[in-house]
Amino acid sequence: MAKTKIIPPAQGAYNYQLLIKRLLLSGVRYQPDQEIVYADKLRYSYRTLNERIQRLANALSAAGVKAGDTVALLDWDSHRSLECFFAVPMLGAVLHTVNVRLSPEQIVYTMNHAEDDIVLVHDDFLPLLEQIHGELNTVKGYVQLTESVAKPTQLPLVGEYEALLAGADSHFEFPDFDENSVATMFYTTGTTGNPKGVYFTHRQLVLHTLNQLGTFAGWDGQPLLRSGDVYMPITPMFHVHAWGVPYTATAMGVKQVYPGRYEPNTLVHLFREEGVSFSHCVPTILQMMLDCEEGKRTDFAGWKMLLGGSALTLGLARQASERGMRVHCGYGMSETCPLLTLTHLRAEDLALPMDEQIPERIKTGVPIPMVDLRIVDGAGNDVPHDGVALGEIVVRTPWLAQGYLKEPEKGAELWEGGWLHTGDMASIDQRGIVEIKDRIKDVIKTGGEWISSLELESLISQHAAVAAVAVVGIPDAQWGERPLALVVCAPGESLDQKTIEVHLQQFVDSGHINKWAIPRQIRFVADIPKTSVGKINKKLIREAVLAEL
Structure with missing residues (x-):
């Protein structure tokens, strides 16, 4: 690095760390009475959200959770998950969002590998935890998440979530600490071997959130999430923080709708009843919503849908567009937090009939701000920007995973040559539009x-x-x-x-x-x-x- 001039700060100058707690400041200022909705079960305001986050921090502290500990979460997409997204890392602890769709053997591996201390578990997953409890080496206790009447269990409970919050103080003074502290963790599955632990720091998540906020709201060609929108995730919150959008939506103070367990008819019903205007999902879920009974009789006009995770086909995109949706595509991966590129439509693109826009909308898109993206050949040289030449996407941004938990060799492979290697083959044209052609292995x-x-x-x-x-x-x-x-x-x-x-x-x-x-x-x-x-x-x-x- 070049040697530059650095001026020491004045005595008493505050060293402002980029911590997740900073993301809570704006939503309650702008929209204190805006709603957080959990399916058809519950709704409350941003004031209440902030209070519940503080109550949860007190309850977890009373249960023995301290800075540096790991708290596991097994839940459907809910207000509870949103509260954990903030309270756990704001304590200085690490939130491990467990992929509930893994096999029992893989869940045992991930929970032991992460060294989980306390586990928050929904009633639906009690049988699974009861089955594997004896194999979990570091877990000290469980917090039960229940919808109505708590189910009996033999697990060593700290208590039931709502009861613990009700008995906790409504004020918590969240500490300052190093912004490079690990905030979240989850596991990504590959083609071989055990799942790999991916982790992100407070600094990375805050920077990703601020960038996503500006990108979603600031460009006329991709106005996905603005102050008047209603947001509902349809990407599991255990997977890359639901693409990081819950942090962005909370910072903006928009209405948020959490659907619980994904069921296509329920998702479509919530879209209609709650006025949802922005969601994100993988193409298979989109197909299921279009084909379900509720979907067949629903006009999807006004629903902006960000697709990612796998390629959106032209046929499915046209089907969704004909039903009223406005489709956009984004690209990233577990190790990239995840957003790297996004559909970007210029004024001349937007002037075209929608059917002519669709081929542009389903491309991988343009790298968002602060993403340094290259497409390179086998020798590491940039391929021509002609929309034809193929190479691997390699990237640098301030929010990329810096390695895999306890697996330095695999981390070194990921970062070969100082660039994160995605394993995706793509082309790039003169406008900078990326189009993924395939995974290298596919x-x-x-x-x-x-x-x-x-x-x-x-x-x-x-x-x-x-x-x-x-x-x-x-x-x-x-x-x-x-x-x-x-x-x-x-x-x-x-x-x-x-x-x-x-x-x-x-x-x-x-x-x-x-x-x-x-x-x-x-x-x-x-x-x-x-x-x-x-x-x-x-x-x-x-x-x-x-x-x-």
Whole structure:
């Protein structure tokens, strides 16, 4: 680094640390009576939110939680989770949001690896915790989260959440400490080995929040979340802090709606009844909401939907747009906190008919402010910005995970050469618009040529009778690999392989794809395997197909 001039601060100057508690200051100032809603069960104001956060801090302190401890949370998306997002790290402790969709064995591994001290657990997960309690090495007690009447349990309880809050003092003086203190932790699953612990500091989360706030609210081409909006997450709060948006929404003081356990009809009902205007989800959840009974009779006009986690196909984007939604795409990963890029529409783009905007809306987007993003070849050199040349996305921002918990070797692999390696293959055009073509491990190499599984999925999805599709590469003696497609038919529709081949031939004739990109095998299935966070599980698909060979 260059040697620069640094002037020491005056005596008594306050060293302002970027701590999560700072994010609570503005919402209650701007909108003290604005609502926090939990499904159809509860609603309260920002004043009450701040009071409950202080009560929770007192209750946890009384239970023995201190700075540096780890508090685990197993809950659905709720007001309680929002309160924990603030109270736990503001104590100086670490919030471990447990992925409740992992297997019991994986949950045991993550809770032991994180060295959880106290566990907050919803009644729905009591049987799981009772099953694995004897295998948890560091847990000292449990706080029960219940909706009405607490279920009996043999777990060593500290108490029931609401009772503890009711008995706690309503004021807590949150301490100052180093902004580089770890605030949150969760585990990301890969294709091999145990889940990896990803952690973020107060500084990283505050910077991500401030950047997200400005990006969502400041640009006419992507006005996703502004002061008059109503926000409802449809990405689990255990996964990358629900993309960090609960922190942003709370700092803004907007109305927030937490839906509890995701059920498509309930989500659509809450959209209508609470006036939701902004949400984010993965494409599979979007498809489920469009297809459910409530969805079929609902006009989705006014709902801005940010899609991420996996590629949004052109067919699904058009279906959502025709039903009134305004779709946007974002990109990131667990290790990036997560936001890196976002749909960015210029004035000339917005002037186009919506059907002509859709191809731009489903691209990966433009890097948001403070994101240094490159697309590099195997030698680490930047690829041409021509929208064609492919390379790996590597990034630097102030909110990237600096490693994996207790796994320095894997952290070094992540940060090879001083850039965080995403494992995503993409192109970038002269306007700076990124378009992900595939995960490195999902690109199909056939006859020396590369085929993007995501592009094939998007083309197949444009057939009106296709509800969902996944494409993977399978071994081929002659060509190395050939694509295989799994297709789910829309309700009341039927398809055969010849119909899909004819549909794809139009893209061959136009020069969009080569003839060898048409899958030789097309299987029609009732459902497509998903990961614990709703993404298409291509690893599982490949394993199942290979087992048949």
